[in-house]
Amino acid sequence: xxxxxxxxxxxxxxxxxxxxxxxxxxxxxxxxxxxxxxxxxxxxxxxxxxxxxxxxxxxxxxxxxxxxxxxxxxxxxxxxxxxxxxxxxxxxxxxxxxxxxxxxxxxxxxxxxxxxxxxxxxxxxxxxxxxxxxxxxxxxxxxxxxxxxxxxxxxxxxxxxxxxxxxxxxxxxxxxxxxxxxxxxxxxxxxxxxxxxxxxxxxxxxxxxxxxxxxxxxxxxxxxxxxxxxxxxxxxxxxxxxxxxxxxxxxxxxxxxxxxxxxxxxxxxxxxxxxxxxxxxxxxxxxxxxxxxxxxxxxxxxxxxxxxxxxxxxxxxxxxxxxxxxxxxxxxxxxxxxxxxxxxxxxxxxxxxxxxxxxxxxxxxxxxxxxxxxxxxxxxxxxxxxxxxxxxxxxxxxxxxxxxxxxxxxxxxxxxxxxxxxxxxxxxxxxxxxxxxxxxxxxxxxxxxxxxxxxxxxxxxxxxxxxxxxxxxxxxxxxxxxxxxxxx
Amino acid sequence: xxxxxxxxxxxxxxxxxxxxxxxxxxxxxxxxxxxxxxxxxxxxxxxxxxxxxxxxxxxxxxxxxxxxxxxxxxxxxxxxxxxxxxxxxxxxxxxxxxxxxxxxxxxxxxxxxxxxxxxxxxxxxxxxxxxxxxxxxxxxxxxxxxxxxxxxxxxxxxxxxxxxxxxxxxxxxxxxxxxxxxxxxxxxxxxxxxxxxxxxxxxxxxxxxxxxxxxxxxxxxxxxxxxxxxxxxxxxxxxxxxxxxxxxxxxxxxxxxxxxxxxxxxxxxxxxxxxxxxxxxxxxxxxxxxxxxxxxxxxxxxxxxxxxxxxxxxxxxxxxxxxxxxxxxxxxxxxxxx
Numbered sequence: 001x002x003x004x005x006x007x008x009x010x011x012x013x014x015x016x017x018x019x020x021x022x023x024x025x026x027x028x029x030x031x032x033x034x035x036x037x038x039x040x041x042x043x044x045x046x047x048x049x050x051x052x053x054x055x056x057x058x059x060x061x062x063x064x065x066x067x068x069x070x071x072x073x074x075x076x077x078x079x080x081x082x083x084x085x086x087x088x089x090x091x092x093x094x095x096x097x098x099x100x101x102x103x104x105x106x107x108x109x110x111x112x113x114x115x116x117x118x119x120x121x122x123x124x125x126x127x128x129x130x131x132x133x134x135x136x137x138x139x140x141x142x143x144x145x146x147x148x149x150x151x152x153x154x155x156x157x158x159x160x161x162x163x164x165x166x167x168x169x170x171x172x173x174x175x176x177x178x179x180x181x182x183x184x185x186x187x188x189x190x191x192x193x194x195x196x197x198x199x200x201x202x203x204x205x206x207x208x209x210x211x212x213x214x215x216x217x218x219x220x221x222x223x224x225x226x227x228x229x230x231x232x233x234x235x236x237x238x239x240x241x242x243x244x245x246x247x248x249x250x251x252x253x254x255x256x257x258x259x260x261x262x263x264x265x266x267x268x269x270x271x272x273x274x275x276x277x278x279x280x281x282x283x284x285x286x287x288x289x290x291x292x293x294x295x296x297x298x299x300x301x302x303x304x305x306x307x308x309x310x311x312x313x314x315x316x317x318x319x320x321x322x323x324x325x326x327x328x329x330x331x332x333x334x335x336x337x338x339x340x341x342x343x344x345x346x347x348x349x350x351x352x353x354x355x356x357x358x359x360x361x362x363x364x365x366x367x368x369x370x371x372x373x374x375x376x377x378x379x380x381x382x383x384x385x386x387x388x389x390x391x392x393x394x395x396x397x398x399x400x401x402x403x404x405x406x407x408x409x410x411x412x413x414x415x416x417x418x419x420x421x422x423x424x425x426x427x428x429x430x431x432x433x434x435x436x437x438x439x440x441x442x443x444x445x446x447x448x449x450x451x452x453x454x455x456x457x458x459x460x461x462x463x464x465x466x467x468x469x470x471x472x473x474x475x476x477x478x479x480x481x482x483x484x485x486x487x488x
Numbered sequence: 489x490x491x492x493x494x495x496x497x498x499x500x501x502x503x504x505x506x507x508x509x510x511x512x513x514x515x516x517x518x519x520x521x522x523x524x525x526x527x528x529x530x531x532x533x534x535x536x537x538x539x540x541x542x543x544x545x546x547x548x549x550x551x552x553x554x555x556x557x558x559x560x561x562x563x564x565x566x567x568x569x570x571x572x573x574x575x576x577x578x579x580x581x582x583x584x585x586x587x588x589x590x591x592x593x594x595x596x597x598x599x600x601x602x603x604x605x606x607x608x609x610x611x612x613x614x615x616x617x618x619x620x621x622x623x624x625x626x627x628x629x630x631x632x633x634x635x636x637x638x639x640x641x642x643x644x645x646x647x648x649x650x651x652x653x654x655x656x657x658x659x660x661x662x663x664x665x666x667x668x669x670x671x672x673x674x675x676x677x678x679x680x681x682x683x684x685x686x687x688x689x690x691x692x693x694x695x696x697x698x699x700x701x702x703x704x705x706x707x708x709x710x711x712x713x714x715x716x717x718x719x720x721x722x723x724x725x726x727x728x729x730x731x732x733x734x735x736x737x738x739x740x741x742x743x744x745x746x747x748x749x750x751x752x753x754x755x756x757x758x759x760x761x762x763x764x765x766x767x768x769x770x771x772x773x774x775x776x777x778x779x780x781x782x783x784x785x786x787x788x789x790x791x792x793x794x795x796x797x798x799x800x801x802x803x804x805x806x807x808x809x810x811x812x813x814x815x816x817x818x819x820x821x822x823x824x825x826x
Contacts, residue, residue: 179526180522181519181522181523181526183685183688184518184519184522184685185519185523187519187682187684187685187688188517188519188552188553188682188685189584190684191682191684192584192585192586193585194585216526217526219580219584220584221584222583222584233583236580236583239576239580240580243573243576243577243580246558246569246573247527247556247557247558247559248530248556294684399811399812399815403815403819454817454820454821457813457817458814458817461810461813461814461817462810464714464718464806464810465806465807465810465811467806468721468802468803468804468806468807468810469803469807471721471725471799471803472800472803475668475796475799475800478728478732478796479668479796
């Protein structure tokens with residue numbers, strides 16, 4: 001067993017799917033996952049190389065010293081163990097296969113399926129082993145394909161697709177927040193796109209904090225897309241970026257968007273470009289790719305964010321895998337949106353209301369109801385939802401609307417409580433507690449004290465109204481006097 | 489000049505002078521509204537401006553997009569940069585099929601104190617190049633009260649004529665019957681959205697029982713906002729009284745001068761009589777070289793008008809907030825009576 005540490009690189013010269021044949025890279029049966037950009041370092045290789053090497057060495061030592069045969073992986077309990085390992089420690093994969101094995105594989109690939117390779121080949125009829133291998137060793141598509149020649153590639157691919165989904169994200173990005181402006185901008189760009197273009201592509205700007213990318217702004221970039229190549233107007237992108245930076249230097253490049261459903265081959269290329277741009281800007285975050293489905297496929301609006309990680313064989317990258325990350329659609333404070341659910345929002349408002357105010361006497365006793373947690377709600381969503389709003393609501397109209405809503409909320413809660421008390425609806429503890437809290441948060445004040453406070457406030461307000469009307473009258477008079485004055 | 493009114497070429501060629509229908513409504517797209525709000529809020533408390541792009545169609549001015557201006561420093565060389573930035577943005581936006589037509593500008597304001605001479609100056613500048621332009625004013629502090637404080641303003645034509653000729657005397661103003669309400673004209677705003685955007689919004693944001701604006705409106709503590717409003721109001725009153733003083737001074741001077749003229753005239757007449765009696769030439773009854781005949785300039789009323797405008801704005805705001813408070817307080821009372 002000789003260690004052939006330096007031969008790994010030569011595997012790349014061979015094609016996927018076949019050992020020893022001289023096909024050029026990039027062609028094969030997995031076009032959707034292949035990016036044609038050469039030589040990108042993976043995130044894992046850059047950041048966790050030392051860790052990985054260490055782990056590999058130790059595990060290899062263990063297997064050698066215990067004289068375990070390498071096809072121990074065929075064991076039905078190997079896979080569950082590997083799973084548990086992988087999920088317990090997401091940053092460091094459990095490398096049960098030492099690097100020496102990978103070198104061996106490389107040797108195998110070049111020299112035909114003999115030795116260990118043949119082991120693998122014969123024993124990988126069960127897809128579980130392939131997955132085990134991938135999981136443990138993070139071997140690339142190419143290596144596994146190379147080793148598993150007799151397996152039908154379609155079966156392999158379908159299985160690999162399933163396997164690939166399970167990789168935990170290897171990048172520091174955890175989630176993204178999308179501002180509504182961006183969504184509107186993208187819709188607008190899509191509506192205004194040139195006739196021959198199928199989709200719109202553009203840049204996303206924003207900021208990053210604690211692994212959460214906040215997307216605040218965007219602009220479209222003209223591009224050309226044909227069957228086999230994608231051209232992006234780089235100068236335009238750079239110019240707009242500089243212009244935007246002049247206004248707000250804190251909004252930096254965070255990624256790009258495209259309309260349309262799903263991720264396509266062209267997208268991978270464009271993504272590479274943005275990765276390079278970010279690298280130039282010396283940013284440590286990977287770019288995020290946002291897809292906005294304007295075609296409403298599946299009958300629903302889907303906005304998805306992806307982060308890509310590269311799968312590589314040694315130094316040569318082979319595929320860019322796009323992993324979806326959780327996306328939170330929120331609006332900035334002025335618009336004040338979140339994802340809200342059900343009625344805790346209503347309880348929140350009561351809470352706010354009561355806590356500023358006066359006491360009330362609760363006669364219902366403790367209730368047991370359950371509502372869900374809510375965040376703040378959109379301010380202008382009703383304006384933004386409809387196609388035309390004839391008039392922006394002014395003070396009084398808005399007040400009226402709010403009060404009506406409050407009224408309906410109170411009705412609903414009352415009804416709910418009545419239902420629970422009579423047993424028509426199953427009680428829910430959390431809601432009950434929250435209701436009790438809310439009602440208890442009303443400050444207790446004696447009627448006399450409350451009257452005093454109330455009257456004071458009313459008087460203050462009246463005084464203000466009086467003053468302002470006085471001022472206005474004064475202005476009217478002054479106006480008349482000024483212009484009516486006749487000079488002799 | 490480009491004809492933006494959509495009539496046939498023949499009609500346009502036939503009419504020698506086009507009479508534009510008065511601007512009745514400003515239609516803004518949701519996208520522009522969001523961008524304005526975002527930009528203004530990001531840079532609180534400093535005030536920012538930006539450019540509005542859109543189309544001028546008949547009696548509706550459509551604003552379809554906008555872009556912000558960078559904060560201009562007081563540096564000479566930045567002036568050229570500013571112009572470059574604008575050109576660059578317009579060019580880039582043109583490439584992605586955004587309407588490349590400037591229809592005005594937007595600015596953020598503090599407590600509604602936007603009536604300044606600079607505003608009028610900017611209006612005049614814009615008016616030279618664009619036939620119809622509008623200024624959108626956004627008030628972030630008022631929006632925190634639960635109202636979308638977006639206003640579209642335009643200078644009235646009569647005011648513009650007067651201002652252009654710099655003819656701001658009391659006479660002229662009385663002639664045109666122009667008072668301080670007639671400086672700015674507020675135009676109602678309509679918000680429109682593309683069908684795609686509204687589809688997305690309805691899809692993504694479920695119909696909620698309660699909204700954040702309700703939180704804001706039902707907040708009982710309005711004291712800070714009112715206080716600031718009152719502060720501004722007081723300042724304005726001081727300014728107004730200063731202006732009034734100026735006018736009084738002018739009038740006093742004027743009447744004094746007239747009195748002087750009268751006495752001088754009397755003296756001349758007496759002299760002339762004496763001369764006539766003595767058989768000499770009568771002296772002219774006017775003497776332009778005499779300093780008492782120098783006309784005194786009447787101070788411009790623009791400032792006082794602007795201040796008056798501002799005061800009335802504050803008063804309106806205070807009224808609005810006070811009414812809201814009344815509502816809230818009575819609500820509390822009802823709650824307590826349980």
